[in-house]
Each structure stands twice: as C-alpha cells, then as structure tokens.
Amino acid sequence: MRLVIALGGNAMTSADGSARPEDQRAAVVGAVRSVADLVEAGHEIVLTHGNGPQVGNLLLKNEIAATVVPPVPLDWCVAQTQATIGRLVLDALDDELTSRGHEPRTAVVVSRTLVDADDPGFLVPSKPIGRYASADEAAAMRLHGQHWVEVTGRGWRRTVASPEPRAILEVGTARTLLAQGYVVVCAGGGGIPTVREDGRYAGVEAVIDKDLTAALLAAQIEADQLVIATDVEAAVVGFGTPDAQPLGVVDVVELRRLATTGAFAAGSMGPKVEAVARFVEHTGRTGTITSLSRIGEAVTGQAGTRVVADPAPLPTA
Secondary structure: OEEEEEEOOHHHOOOOOOOOHHHHHHHHHHHHHHHHHHHHOOOEEEEEEOOHHHHHHHHHHHHHHOOOOOOOOHHHHHHHHHHHHHHHHHHHHHHHHHHOOOOOOEEEEOOEEEOOOOOHHHOOOOEEEEEEEOHHHHHHHHOOOOEEEEEOOOEEEEEEOOOOOOEEOOHHHHHHHHHOOOEEEEOHHHOEEEEEEOOEEEEOOOOOOHHHHHHHHHHHOOOOEEEEEEOOOOOEEOOOOOOOEEOOEEEHHHHHHHHHOOOOOOOOHHHHHHHHHHHHHHHOOEEEEEEHHHHHHHHOOOOOEEEEOOOOOOOOO
C-alpha cells in the first residue's frame, strides 16, 4: 500500500513534553522503528510531522533575542523546523534500515502549502502556538501587534492565523521520489504557509493545521491509507471521564455525528478526527488514528481508530 503517516509534534518529545535536542532525537528513533517495519513489508511511505514544540522554541528565541537580531516570521520558523525534524527522521530511519540489512533510500522535501490570501482564517487568529506566558509578558507582546488569549489555569498564549490548506506545491517532487523507491518526508508542520498574488509566491504569517495538511497530502499523493500517529492509541469518546470509550472501527458518518456532539477536544483530537474524515470522504479509502508505537498494527486494522467510508451492513434475519 501507499501510506501517508503523520507523526505528531508533541509525540516526538519526551514523556514530560521536553523538547531538548536529545529528547527529540530519542523520540524520533523510537518512532521510526514502526516505519521501518512497514518499509520492510513493502509499503510506499510518505511521512509528515508536527512541529508545535519546535516552533514554540523558535518563537521564544525570537522574543529573547529581539533586541539583538531581527525576529524571523512564522513561515521561516516552519521552514527551519521542517529541515531540522526532517533531518532527524532521515538519520534515524537510515540507521534503522541499515541495521536491518537494507540500503536506505530516504529524502526530505522542504514543502510549501498554498492557502488563499482572503481565507477567513486570517481575520480571526485561532491557532495557539508557543509557550504559556504571564499576563505582563503577554501584554508586552500585544503592544507589538500580536494576538494573545487567556487560557484558564494555564496563563496566556499567542494565537495566529490558521488558513485552510489548498494544495501542497511540492507534491510532484514527492511523487517522483516515491517512484524511485524513496521514503519521503514532506509537508512538515502543515507546510510553509504560502500565497500566490500577482503571479508570485510569498510566505505569510500563519500556521496551517498539520493534520488537515496531512489529509490533503494523502489525497494528492493518492494514498491507500492515512495514518495519524499521536500520543494515544485511539480516538476516545468521553476522554478523561469514567465513561471514556476508545473507538475501534467506525464509519465516517458516525464519526461526523460524534464530532458534532463535542466528543473530541477542539485543540487536540478534534483536528485529527476532522482530517481523517476529510480523507475518507474525499477518497473512499481508510483513515486511522493511533499511537506512534502501534502504527504497524493500525495499518493492518489491529489497533487504533479505523475510519471507513461505508457503514457496516446490518445483519440479515
């Protein structure tokens, strides 16, 4: 099969959320073992990934060093983290495949994602990024034109525009590499947010939801299955309550119904559910949500939440 696997940014840090280089490197090494299993099984693999903690670190460096060097815009931060995380994935996957006696063929594609310049997402900043700050720290940054919101019990957090992804501009490059037998890392962090105006491409201050970009990438690459790997083994209805129930196989109509009831948190599982629903609706193929460690089992239907196009047939009398 041709698989698009989205590796969560938070899942690629240590258990306590630390994003030190050694933590990220160790987490990536653990993540690629499941990917190597799928490569050995003969699947074509496109990987994408989150970058929330990593972009958060860059933004903090921007704030601290603003009086010494000019802060870089968000599209630059996404490009930098694409290269950094992609390099970690290549190193880890090459080492894992070599240890198993395979000649590694891996590549990272620094990727732009096209968005509409008039997308309504630019009007109301809604995507939380970076660290939590005190009220005084947030007030100082708001004087520089940034948008911050208060999160009860956590502090203040910056929010930015999050437009809808329309196309991954480098998908043709990814297809060419796939045809040559490469494992491809593409569209990391939702892709570098890019608009086209007056016949020219330009980066913009925004962060595109990486799960929605993964769904678009999977559709454009004509994947047989989209796998969204996170830090839980399945989507859960009633997460954090005594009535919590993990979802196994579910059709996309039922998944949509559950989403409308508020069953999935908007800032965490909600985008993942929306992403797999879009992919299944658009392609009629399968979408899966699972943990990094169970990717291989999820691909064969033995773990995770498996979203299918058609409801199971009713039993006959």
